Amino acid sequence: xxxxxxxxxxxxxxxxxxxxxxxxxxxxxxxxxxxxxxxxxxxxxxxxxxxxxxxxxxxxxxxxxxxxxxxxxxxxxxxxxxxxxxxxxxxxxxxxxxxxxxxxxxxxxxxxxxxxxxxxxxxxxxxxxxxxxxxxxxxxxxxxxxxxxxxxxxxxxxxxxxxxxxxxxxxxxxxxxxxxxxxxxxxxxxxxxxxxxxxxxxxxxxxxxxxxxxxxxxxxxxxxxxxxxxxxxxxxxxxxxxxxxxxxxxxxxxxxxxxxxxxxxxxxxxxxxxxxxxxxxxxxxxxxxxxxxxxxxxxxxxxxxxxxxxxxxxxxxxxxxxxxx
Amino acid sequence: xxxxxxxxxxxxxxxxxxxxxxxxxxxxxxxxxxxxxxxxxxxxxxxxxxxxxxxxxxxxxxxxxxxxxxxxxxxxxxxxxxxxxxxxxxxxxxxxxxxxxxxxxxxxxxxxxxxxxxxxxxxxxxxxxxxxxxxxxxxxxxxxxxxxxxxxxxxxxxxxxxxxxxxxxxxxxxxxxxxxxxxxxxxxxxxxxxxxxxxxxxxxxxxxxxxxxxxxxxxxxxxxxxxxxxxxxxxxxxxxxxxxxxxxxxxxxxxxxxxxxxxxxxxxxxxxxxxxxxxxxxxxxxxxxxxxxxxxxxxxxxxxxxxxxxxxxxxxxxxxxxxxxxxxxxxxxxxxxxxxxxxxxxxxxxxxxxxxxxxxxxxxxxxxxxxxxxxxxxxxxxxxxxxxxxxxxxxxxxxxxxxxxxxxxxxxxxxxxxxxxxxxxxxxxxxxxxxxxxxxxxxxxxxxxxxxxxxxxxxxxxxxx
Numbered sequence: 075x076x077x078x079x080x081x082x083x084x085x086x087x088x089x090x091x092x093x094x095x096x097x098x099x100x101x102x103x104x105x106x107x108x109x110x111x112x113x114x115x116x117x118x119x120x121x122x123x124x125x126x127x128x129x130x131x132x133x134x135x136x137x138x139x140x141x142x143x144x145x146x147x148x149x150x151x152x153x154x155x156x157x158x159x160x161x162x163x164x165x166x167x168x169x170x171x172x173x174x175x176x177x178x179x180x181x182x183x184x185x186x187x188x189x190x191x192x193x194x195x196x197x198x199x200x201x202x203x204x205x206x207x208x209x210x211x212x213x214x215x216x217x218x219x220x221x222x223x224x225x226x227x228x229x230x231x232x233x234x235x236x237x238x239x240x241x242x243x244x245x246x247x248x249x250x251x252x253x254x255x256x257x258x259x260x261x262x263x264x265x266x267x268x269x270x271x272x273x274x275x276x277x278x279x280x281x282x283x284x285x286x287x288x289x290x291x292x293x294x295x296x297x298x299x300x301x302x303x304x305x306x307x308x309x310x311x312x313x314x315x316x317x318x319x320x321x322x323x324x325x326x327x328x329x330x331x332x333x334x335x336x337x338x339x340x341x342x343x344x345x346x347x348x349x350x351x352x353x354x355x356x357x358x359x360x361x362x363x364x365x366x367x368x369x370x371x372x373x374x375x376x377x378x379x380x381x382x383x384x385x386x387x388x389x390x391x392x393x394x395x396x397x398x399x
Numbered sequence: 400x401x402x403x404x405x406x407x408x409x410x411x412x413x414x415x416x417x418x419x420x421x422x423x424x425x426x427x428x429x430x431x432x433x434x435x436x437x438x439x440x441x442x443x444x445x446x447x448x449x450x451x452x453x454x455x456x457x458x459x460x461x462x463x464x465x466x467x468x469x470x471x472x473x474x475x476x477x478x479x480x481x482x483x484x485x486x487x488x489x490x491x492x493x494x495x496x497x498x499x500x501x502x503x504x505x506x507x508x509x510x511x512x513x514x515x516x517x518x519x520x521x522x523x524x525x526x527x528x529x530x531x532x533x534x535x536x537x538x539x540x541x542x543x544x545x546x547x548x549x550x551x552x553x554x555x556x557x558x559x560x561x562x563x564x565x566x567x568x569x570x571x572x573x574x575x576x577x578x579x580x581x582x583x584x585x586x587x588x589x590x591x592x593x594x595x596x597x598x599x600x601x602x603x604x605x606x607x608x609x610x611x612x613x614x615x616x617x618x619x620x621x622x623x624x625x626x627x628x629x630x631x632x633x634x635x636x637x638x639x640x641x642x643x644x645x646x647x648x649x650x651x652x653x654x655x656x657x658x659x660x661x662x663x664x665x666x667x668x669x670x671x672x673x674x675x676x677x678x679x680x681x682x683x684x685x686x687x688x689x690x691x692x693x694x695x696x697x698x699x700x701x702x703x704x705x706x707x708x709x710x711x712x713x714x715x716x717x718x719x720x721x722x723x724x725x726x727x728x729x730x731x732x733x734x735x736x737x738x739x740x741x742x743x744x745x746x747x748x749x750x751x752x753x754x755x756x757x758x759x760x761x762x763x764x765x766x767x768x769x770x771x772x773x774x775x776x777x778x779x780x781x782x783x784x785x786x787x788x789x790x791x792x793x794x795x796x797x798x799x800x801x802x803x804x805x806x807x808x809x810x811x812x813x814x815x816x817x818x819x820x821x822x823x824x825x826x827x828x829x830x831x832x833x834x835x836x837x838x839x840x841x842x843x844x845x846x847x848x849x850x851x852x853x854x855x856x857x858x859x860x861x862x863x864x
């Protein structure tokens with residue numbers, strides 16, 4: 075960071091000088107510790123305290139408690155039994171639990187990768203076209219993001235249903251043989267749930283990217299055009315690198331949502347058919363509240379949390395790093 | 400310095416966290432003292448009008464259809480009987496309530512009266528945790544031991560540690576008799592040239608299916624099924640299990656009697672039959688019924704889709720509302736043994752919270768909505784009273800058929816209860832593996848093994864306590 079060094083240096087020197095003159099040549103005065111403006115002071119913790127306390131009690135506390143619970147075999151009401159790492163052993167060895175993690179990796183494709191690609195495409199189209207009422211389209215495309223997920227899921231259950239618009243449409247164009255109850259099909263239920271996620275997420279990605287594109291200096295595009303770049307070249311040479319930050323944010327947000335998705339699955343399929351759409355958070359719910367396996371549920375939750383942290387960390391490392399440095 | 404502060408903060412956070420843990424979970428809650436133990440046998444069955452204004456909080460899991468109407472009506476009558484008593488009934492959908500009931504009953508302010516569910520998943524845990532009170536003294540006072548059959552009462556009995564099901568104290572009673580049988584659409588059968596009266600044995604029934612299949616449009620199932628919740632196909636299969644397996648054997652397995660196994664010829668034959676019916680296309684396409692909820696299936700059947708529906712008699716009101724005079728109900732015709740057997744039991748038990756301040760009033764309410772006084776309201780909503788000495792008889796033909804279906808099973812000792820009572824995870828295990836069986840993703844052998852493994856694992860847990 076080229077700019078920060080001069081300010082930093084100036085900052086330390088200036089108050090020192092001021093103090094020295096105020097102290098009227100008293101040499102020891104120079105020992106007074108000086109602080110750059112913006113350098114942390116203890117009093118800052120006082121300002122942070124309310125939020126920090128809130129965070130500790132409502133976010134960090136439950137996390138620790140959940141971890142603690144994960145070492146027990148506990149039905150949720152009677153006294154639990156300490157089982158050490160048994161629950162984790164089960165999380166790693168139980169094929170049903172393992173496959174739920176695989177399902178959420180599949181969902182990442184639908185919740186994160188596809189929406190980001192779609193969002194990039196839409197944003198770059200919108201940024202360069204003069205469409206009347208572009209604001210209106212933007213709002214419409216963003217709309218799914220504003221609807222409660224349960225409502226979204228109920229609407230899509232109907233859309234995917236036996237006599238829903240998709241099947242009716244297929245019948246109308248003579249493809250009646252392809253109709254099915256999409257959420258009831260062993261092979262298609264997971265992608266079908268994933269596509270609902272795509273529908274919800276792409277609006278968010280698009281809005282982020284549109285905002286990002288707007289701050290790219292027009293001169294860069296002009297320069298690219300002078301150099302003879304086409305639309306595609308321009309996208310990869312100017313737009314995409316400039317959107318690095320936004321891409322990191324969008325990918326992180328959508329990936330986290332993919333990994334912890336619950337409401338969509340709960341309402342749309344409840345993990346079925348068979349166990350083809352179970353995801354870890356659904357297993358947490360099922361085990362904690364239906365099956366009386368709170369410890370196991372807690373250990374699934376902890377593993378899920380660790381996974382989310384890891385994935386988010388990797389994304390920010392890879393995408394958010396400026397390659398010029 | 401920053402680092403030191405950070406580590407101090409982390410240490411503080413950990414301390415908070417560990418403090419919040421408070422050691423072993425569940426330890427801080429002392430086993431609730433069962434109220435009334437002190438004044439045992441001292442039971443008040445009337446005079447509640449002199450209590451002054453009181454409120455009774457009730458959670459019912461009869462979330463829809465006839466059963467809900469009956470609970471509403473009976474509650475209104477109870478309030479009319481005791482004008483000073485307000486009964487606040489909150490209706491919940493059964494499938495979500497069974498996931499909340501343990502938490503709500505464990506809270507500091509639980510409902511006075513609440514529905515549970517037979518089996519280890521719900522009732523066993525509630526008893527084990529001391530959250531509901533034994534009702535033996537009320538059973539004596541209200542004559543429940545006479546009004547309910549032994550088999551019905553057995554479903555409400557638990558050892559006080561919740562490990563033995565089917566023996567011990569009575570922890571609740573239920574309103575209606577619920578059994579799974581055959582709903583038939585008379586018009587469809589006649590169109591296919593099948594005389595319902597000719598279906599005397601399972602073989603007759605089995606042979607009628609291809610005939611009906613030939614007469615209905617290819618897109619329409621012969622047997623209407625909605626299996627989105629994964630349990631309806633268990634119920635359907637239960638009618639087949641009753642054909643091939645003796646009811647007593649099935650119940651022994653559910654109650655974890657020693658030496659039982661799911662892996663036997665009867666169960667395998669019934670699973671093979673289920674698979675064969677599915678492969679013959681009698682249920683329609685797999686993705687169709689897996690995407691359809693039980694209630695949707697009942698509504699479709701009521702609108703004339705499908706010749707049969709093998710489901711619970713709790714759907715009776717829905718079916719008769721749609722099919723009117725074409726609606727029929729009968730038990731699955733018996734197999735070689737000649738004995739009727741199918742999934743069925745009393746409806747969900749109604750419990751009294753161990754923390755209630757009004758146990759006598761709560762018991763009076765339960766007796767009012769489930770005992771003899773409830774008969775008329777139940778019959779009026781096409782239900783079968785669970786008691787053996789009801790005060791009202793059904794008059795409509797269809798309602799009589801539904802009642803007859805239940806009575807035949809009771810008389811033959813053929814109620815096989817619900818297989819998912821056998822462990823806290825059995826509903827999930829069976830639901831998933833049955834769907835996989837029908838979708839060719841698991842063999843009959845895989846399914847029986849998975850189910851028995853689940854049972855064995857829980858059997859060990861029960862034995863270990």
